[in-house]
Amino acid sequence: MKMRTRIFLFLCMMMCVVVFAATPLRAQTDVVEFDRDIPLLRLWAQYNSYAFPRDLKEASEVVRNYKGPVEPKVPEVTFYEFDSPQHLQGRIDGLLHGIKITLPPEYDHYGYEVRRFMNSVGRIQIYSNRYAIEDELVNIEKAWVVFRYWREALIAEIEAIDEGIKADATTGSKVKTMFNVNQAVVKAFIIEMQAWLNANQALLTFLADNRKLYAFEQGNFVFKSSQAASQFVALFGARERAKLEMREYDPFGKIVY
Numbered sequence: 106m107k108m109r110t111r112i113f114l115f116l117c118m119m120m121c122v123v124v125f126a127a128t129p130l131r132a133q134t135d136v137v138e139f140d141r142d143i144p145l146l147r148l149w150a151q152y153n154s155y156a157f158p159r160d161l162k163e164a165s166e167v168v169r170n171y172k173g174p175v176e177p178k179v180p181e182v183t184f185y186e187f188d189s190p191q192h193l194q195g196r197i198d199g200l201l202h203g204i205k206i207t208l209p210p211e212y213d214h215y216g217y218e219v220r221r222f223m224n225s226v227g228r229i230q231i232y233s234n235r236y237a238i239e240d241e242l243v244n245i246e247k248a249w250v251v252f253r254y255w256r257e258a259l260i261a262e263i264e265a266i267d268e269g270i271k272a273d274a275t276t277g278s279k280v281k282t283m284f285n286v287n288q289a290v291v292k293a294f295i296i297e298m299q300a301w302l303n304a305n306q307a308l309l310t311f312l313a314d315n316r317k318l319y320a321f322e323q324g325n326f327v328f329k330s331s332q333a334a335s336q337f338v339a340l341f342g343a344r345e346r347a348k349l350e351m352r353e354y355d356p357f358g359k360i361v362y
Contacts, residue, residue, distance in 0.1 A: 143334060213356065
């Protein structure tokens with residue numbers, strides 16, 4: 106009788122352990138469901154802290170009515186030729202034109218056009234309108250074309266200046282140092298712009314290819330799976346981080362996507 110009692114108690118304890126162990130799994134499922142519902146404004150505010158209201162009572166209404174960030178005005182302009190300096194110092198300084206040095210739009214042939222094509226690539230319509238996504242993917246391709254010409258021109262100018270320095274034995278150390286600094290800035294800029302264009306393109310491509318996996322209504326994303334939600338959040342974050350890096354360059358300081 107004692108043996109039967111012990112067996113009965115043992116089985117009861119095992120059942121309790123099984124029930125206890127199963128409880129966190131149900132709780133975890135609830136969390137996954139919640140993570141499929143993503144307010145765009147809350148996601149945006151993770152990288153742009155000014156965007157989210159401090160008053161939580163207003164938050165839900167603001168989320169529903171969110172129309173996206175205010176885009177800078179980048180109208181089409183007529184470009185004019187820029188008289189490039191012929192002396193070495195001027196050419197070294199010129200490497201930073203449009204990168205660290207802001208030029209009037211009509212003289213900023215490459216940078217201004219890139220910003221114009223990228224100005225609305227993240228507009229709120231892309232989340233619910235496939236034609237808007239397609240239009241902005243075309244704009245990103247146009248920005249890539251301009252950037253490739255710019256990159257080619259910058260690399261060619263760096264190589265030409267380098268050859269000029271090597272050919273002139275009288276070039277001072279100050280000029281050489283300035284050249285090394287400026288070419289390092291240019292090369293970093295090229296890498297960061299590539300990352301920025303890639304990040305925007307990857308986000309829009311994901312949205313275009315997975316339109317059946319999500320819905321966007323009243324400022325909220327609702328994803329059919331936690332995997333799709335996680336992938337979207339990761340791509341959105343990559344775009345925002347790349348954007349913040351680009352905003353460190355003065356001419357690109359007002360981009361919003």
